[in-house]
Amino acid sequence: MSIASDLIRGNTETIILARLMQGDSYGYVINKAILHKTDHQFELKEATLYTAFRRLEESGCIHSYWGDETTGARRRYYSITPLGRESYYLRKKEWNVAKTLIDQLLEEEINDE
Amino acid sequence: MSIASDLIRGNTETIILARLMQGDSYGYVINKAILHKTDHQFELKEATLYTAFRRLEESGCIHSYWGDETTGARRRYYSITPLGRESYYLRKKEWNVAKTLIDQLLEEEINDE
DNA sequence: AGATATACATTGACACGCGAAGTATAATAC
């Protein structure tokens, strides 16, 4: 059972930020890490990943620079900014609030009064 | 702190189904119930609610009929179908899986290897 | 030489949430 797009929506950026909290990295590796961490149950699609990077950079949450690889394909590295860290904590808090509310609303209670 | 649109996305239909698991009801009351259940922290916007009803009916998860009120505004009642019940359980399962995966991915682990 | 893995980018379609505006009836206030 794969995870529906509409359910990760609103979390992709936070997922990326979480990864960058551990240190600078780049798209391909971040995606592989997500795949690995979820036992291949979930992956961000490339287009989704790279457009999320754009948004995060535009909003000042991350900063990018080209790696100095002398071999292999070029890599665009990303590092999280102070604003990004702040945003990460806030988003996590929001997620936890939302999670609780949704759990509450999905209950099939027999009587709620 | 209100709940972001992108975070409830994918759950609105399940929320409605959860309400209808308790018995037939209509839009206005369902919305008030949600508001009440979450201590006014969350409500489905009218447009969202009613378009979700449309989708659910189109997909055969719910069935609607006009109430026979002799006074007040007309009410369109909804009842959940067997398919709707099935769908409700499935969506809840999916939500729980997604929740776990997302929680896992949002962890700011110091070392994951 | 051809296939596969690495690595990033862009376009266009699609779906959902929602602000805004509208319709209609009944109850309450002044």
Added chain:
DNA sequence: GTATTATACTTCGCGTGTCAATGTATATCT
């Protein structure tokens, strides 16, 4: 008696995020 508020549903159009598809480019493996 009319103005406001609550009840109740509907539709239009915009914004945003996901993703399939396609393309570019390099290195390694067979």
